[in-house]
Amino acid sequence: MSDVFVTMPKLGETVTEGTIGSWLKNVGDEVAFDDPLFEVSTDKVDSEIPSPCDGVILEILVPAGETVPIGTELVRIGAPGSTPTEAPAATPPAEAEEPDTEHQPGQPAMAEGAGIVHDITMPKLGETVTEGTVGSWLKNVGDEVAFDDPLFEVSTDKVDSEIPSPYDGVILEILVPAGETVPIGTVVARVGEPGATPSSSGEVAPTAPRAASGSGAPTTAPTATPPAVPGKNYSPIVRRLAAENGIDLATLTGTGAGGRIRREDVVAAIEQRPAGAAPATPATAATPAARPPAQPAAGMGPQTGVPAVPGVPDDRDRVEKLSRMRLAIAAGMVQSLQIAPQVWTSIEVDYENVEIARRKHKDAFRAATGASLSYLTFVARATCEALLKFPAVNSSIDVPNQTQTFHPYVNLGIAVDLDEKGLLVPVVRDADQLNLKGLGIRIKGQADKTRTGKLGPDEFKGSTFTITNVGPFQSYASAPIINQPNVAIMCTDGVARKPVAVGDTIAIHSVGIVGLVYDHRAFDGATASRFLLEVRDIIQTRDWSADLG
Amino acid sequence: MQTEAKDTYTYLDAVAVALDSEMERDENVFLIGEDVGQFGGAFKVTSGFLDKYGPRRVVDTPIAETGVTGLAAGAALVGLRPVVEFQFADFISCAFDPIVNVLSRHHWRTGDPMPVTMRAPFGSRLRAGPTHSQSVESYFAHVPGIKIVMPGTAADAAGLLIASIRDNNPVLFLENKYLYRRLTTPAPLSLEPIEIGRAHVVTEGTDVTVVTYSAGVHQAVDAAEQLAGDGISVEVIDLRTVVPMDAETVFASVRKTSRAVVLHEAAEHLGMGAEIAAQIQREAFWHLDQPVERIAARNTPVPTSPPLEDAVVPQPAEIVETIRKVATA
Incomplete structure (x- = not known):
């Protein structure tokens, strides 16, 4: 330096x-x-x-x-005698675009006339935040800044903030352009003393005393406090015991609520360590409680590898091998729950408007199509329309790749029960292009073929949304599991005759619950509720006779 | 009298025996309060004292807590050692001014001793309603200069009352009236004074510390026995005196168990649990595995209706489950 x-x-x-x-x-x-x-x-x-x-x-x-x-x-x-040209630890991405003059020997200590030059680093805007994005620069190179003037905007995954200048002075260099994401502690700009001039107008200063900060990482005073582990909250004693005994908490399985690592878990880890590995300070509270062996943490392996919780054997029990379908369903259900945070919401639907159409048309419909004019048909038709209005509900999400895919068509999955022997979800392709009659025919056709084993494997693929219809069994309100890779599943529950208020009088109408379980990663409750409201309003107000006429 | 020799002594007997022994021992000790003489006290603690010691040392007063407490302060200034009885701790608020403005700080202004003992039955669980069920310790714990003694056993009631009467500071001696006739201790009843400011580790344990006092001690011990059956080892600390508080015993225990629950029947909001929790987190932070939990009454006046009172005041199931959660979560 x-x-x-x-x-x-x-x-x-x-x-x-x-x-x-x-x-x-x-x-x-x-x-x-x-x-x-x-x-x-x-x-x-x-x-x-x-x-x-x-x-x-x-x-x-x-x-x-x-x-x-x-x-x-x-x-x-x-410079310290041995390392005169030590490079900074955290190199901002903008570094590559800088003129490679920085480490040339014999450069003066400061930008000309700048006096002390301060590094401005990416601040840590939250306990678990590790990087930040420069949203925009509010000052340019050469601008005078006063203490507390906003310098730039930062976006993290938690907050957006304006970062004020910690110094009075002049912006000498901007090292990280707007839009770049850099680790916490990266030097993003340099501020010289008031009156200083950047060495060349608008360009990065070629003589930045990078070594003045020693390293790009924020410097913290040495302290006896055991270090916090980013992204994980541990209790004070867990942190202290782990630090004193050199235990890597990431390797432990917690026995507390939600897999929380308790004092006992750390003590057990210390005691199980091979002899000779113990550091100087012994654990203070050695109370290895006799607890059941830890369950494997969720996500440790494929769902099929998760051992069963042992039950109590009884001579009267009968043990059967699981069918392939049962295993597939089990794997699918566990996988879905593991990858998606699933939320249930529901709405009550008055089917009186549907009843009017059914009474009038069901015999003719059956005669013409061979299918019954079920509530499901109406709900499916209304759902296809609503899905096109709420694209997020008819989407797929890929968080690792940071993408969400919207489908401008509806491939409607319909859950079909195989006489309690299993469950399959055939797909009605382009269901949004079918009218009420066509949809009724296709749903029945796919369901019948599923039950008789006449559908090829491709017919079970490509759904964008799924309906499970447990209403015929008079369920009240159900919360199914999302059929991956959908982001939502609808459940149509039982329809029953109930007193409802119509204006100021009481009438007896057919009423039922329509529920939606959705992946909260993909959209939020407001979207889910508005979507259900749209479905309900279509069911309740559409002139279905016109569709059937 | 309650003070005759017995095979077992109730909490109430123990208070009476301690009073009697101090009055016999020191002629400067006298009783003053509403109905302490002819009626023998609201809970019959001083039954027979008037006959034994006469009206100069067992003084019946009008319903005037302010005046009675002020009189006691004056008597203490001329060398007597008054023991004031409040019929219910609820009524002590009438005497707030002499306690806060005279008793608590007279010594700090003048250097004079102020040896006044104030006895007051307190607490809930007797279906006595909002004005006969209060726990008043926090009001006075905030006022520097008053010791607050809250025994949870008959033996402690005797030894701590004797120590209180002999103490040259004003002492608020809070007797848990729910325990009066429910607790007994076998003879002989020790009349040795028990040092004010020393906690007692009632049961030793390794998984969680329960800090409590007065009737809470028995609830905590019951919970500890139940939880022991589930493999959870609970240490129960009876503070015995909340001012001064034996914080070191609490810290030592929490450093061992790394978890703490504070239990009292006073309302949670700004109750002793708040102070105890604050001190624990400051002094034992790097030993804690869980936030310090409080079990205390809901922040409402104590209702008269039995189911409502049970909903407000800590009950066994809540106590057991809270301790279990802190110990195992």
Whole structure:
């Protein structure tokens, strides 16, 4: 690195000069970042001034006892003897575009006339945040900034914030352009002292004293506190015992609620460690409670590998091998619950409007199509329409690849029960293009072929949305599991005659619940509720006779 | 009198025996309060005292807690050791001014001793309604200069009352009236004073510490026995005096168990549990495996209706399940 000059700092708003109380280092001394260099007295405060970098004191320019104006150069610090050209640890992506002049030897310590140059780093905007995106720069190179002026906007996965300047001064360099995402601690800009000029207008300064920060990572004071582990919350004693005994908490399985790692889990890990591995400090609270063996954590392996919870054998029990279909259903259900946070919502539907059409048309419909004019047909028709209005409900989501795929067509999966021997979901392709009659015929056709084994494997693929119709069994309200890769599944529950308020009078109508289980990664409750409302309104207000006529 | 020799002593007997022994021992000790003389006290603690010690040392008063407490302060200034009885702790609020503005700080203004003992039966679970069921310790725990003693056993009631009367500070001695006739201790009843400010580890355990006092001790011990059957080892600490509080015993226990629950029948909001939890997190933070949990009354006046009172005041199932959750979650 090139030499760094430390100047008389501004220790208060109205302070104009300072007196060197005493030098705490001598010429030739090695100093580390944050080591006190000298004491300053102003008319307001006395302070120890820390070193801005690791290095060696090359020259003391102002002796103790002298009073000098703010900004006067006081000491020159050179690179630590052994590593004069050490590169920073965290390199911002913008680095590659910079002129490769940074590490040239013999460059002056500062941008010309800049005095002390401060690094502005990507701040840590949350406990578990590891990187941030520069949303936009609110200042340009060459702009004067005052302490607390907004410098740039940062977006993380948690918050968007304006980052204020910690210094009065001038923007010398912007190292990370807007839109770039960089790790916490990455230097994103440099600010020189007030009045400083960037070395070349608008361009990055070629002489940035990168080594002044030692490293791109934020420097924290050494402390006895056991380190927090990003992304995981551990109790204080768990953190302390793990730190004292060198236990990697990521390797432990917790026996507490939700797999939480308890004190006992760490103590057990310490005791199970091979002899000789124990560090100096023994565990203080050695109380290995006799607890059942830990269950494997969710997601540890394929669902089929999860051992069963042992039951109590009884001579009267009968053990059967699982069918392939049962195994497939089991795997599908577990997988779906593992990958998708599933939420259930529902709405009550008044089928009186449907009843009017059914009474009028069901015999003719059956005669013409061979299918019964079921509630499901109406619900499916209304659903196809509503899905096109709410594309998120008819989508697929791929979080690892950070994409959501919207389907401008409806391939409607219909869950078909095989006499309690299993469940298959044939697909009615392009269901949105079918009218009520066509949909009724296709649903019945696919269901019949499924039950008689006449559908090929491709007929079970490609659904974009699924309906399970348990209504014929008079269920009240059900919450099925999403049929992957859909992001939602509808459940049509039992329809029953019930008193309902019609205006200020009570009438007896056919009423039932329509439920939706949805993947909360893909959309939120407002969308789910509005979608169900749309389905309900279509069912309740459409002139179905016109469709059937 | 309640003070005759017996095979077993109730909590109430123990209070009476301690009073009697101190009055015999020190002629400066006298009783003052509503109905302490002819009627023998609202709960008959001082039955027979008037005949034995006469009206100069067993003083019946009008219903005037402010005046009675002020009189006791004056008597203490001239060298007597008054023991004031409040019929129910609920009525002590009438004496708030002399307690807060005279008793608690007279010594700090003048250096004079202020040896006034205030006895007050407190607590709920007797279907006595909102104005006869209060737990008042937090009101006075906030006022520097008053010791607050809350024994949970008959033996502690005797030893701590004797220590309170001999103490040169004002002492609020809160007797749990639910325990009065429900607890007994076998003879002989020790009349040795018990040091104020020393907690007692009632049951030792390794998984969770329950910090409690007064009637809570028995609820906690019952819960600990039940949880022991499920393999959960509970340490129960009876604070015995909440001011001064034996915090070191609490910290030592929490450093061992790494989990703590505070149990009291006073309302949760700003109850002793808040102070105890705050001190634990400060002094034992790196030993904690769970947040400190509180089990306390809901923040409502205590209702008269039995099911409603049970809903407000901590019940065994809530106590057991809360401790279990802290110990195992």
